Amino acid sequence: MFRRLLVGATLSALACASLAAGNVYRFNVDGQVVIKDSVPADLAPLGYDVLNSRGMLVKRVPRELTPEEIAERDRLKAEQEARNVRIEQRKQKDKDLMRIYSTVADVDRALHRKSEEVITQKDLQARRITDLTEKLEQAQQAAANTERRGAAVPESLVDEIRHYQSAIQGAEVAIRELEEKLETLNHDYGVIRQRLRVLSVYPAGTLPEDVDNSRLPALNP
Template structure:
């Protein structure tokens, strides 16, 4: 065999070995990319297979590669009781988060509006006085309306006593005055309830502000204390 032929044989063998190596590499890669399923068996053991039996699906499973890396996890299906318990838990967490957010907003508002509890007392007094003035005006209007009702009723009664027909205009006026009387009384009641609610709200703000001040003082003393 000539040297040229030998070279051709060597090259051919080299290419064959290289082809085999690449073929093995791709086979390993393909095998590594294969998908398997890992799920709990009915007896609590862990099963790895190429598919998940229908009866095992509700228990949840992992989609994995041959090297054990997890591609995706399918959570177990919850029972109706578990689902309701989870929804209740989430609802409680959401309500707690909403309450915390509301409290933070309230605290920020108090600290922006007031410097001390005396400021709250002044604001409370001013707000209550404003409501009391409105109640006083409503009561004055109520007194005037009542006098008009009494006057119109007396006029209608006198006409009837004399045997005269009460004019429709007078009847309509009386009906309108009575409606106005009822509305004014309702407004007075609403303002009185508002008076009590506003007083309660300011006292609540005052108590919360005092608590915030106390927390600030405690932090100040803590950070001012020399560290050993």
């Protein structure tokens, strides 16, 4: 007991002497607090406190990180930096979007207008196919009548038949492309519609993974 008190008194005396001289260092050695005017090189990586002449904390130097901790820190930092970039990019896109559309109803009106334009083009192509098919059948009938008479089908009539067949195929391709365009319009405006629902609740720049869909307003049928 006497020896422990003696050691404690000695440490206190050393601390007082060091404090009087200027900054000192506080660190742990085997679970015991030590105050000295310097930190041993082999203990510095474990971390220490810098105290002023009044014993007040001036600076706390944390322990050095392990290679694994450094790798994890750098990974988390990179993830956060990438997230911040995504937020800024999303925020700019949201601002651009809100300059064009104020409400979901605006999006629906724009989709309806563009869809009607595509549907009109599709109907025109369908009517064109009907007209071309009628002309093709007439040309084919004329060619058949010519052959029944034992005469050669004029090259001009053959070219006319090929022209109608090619035109019909082109119109069919155009209709398929217009149908795909309608699907694309529905998808793209659906994405815009959903984003405006998000922006009615969350601030611009909110990432998709941070959105709670249960908080969003219900979609109109």
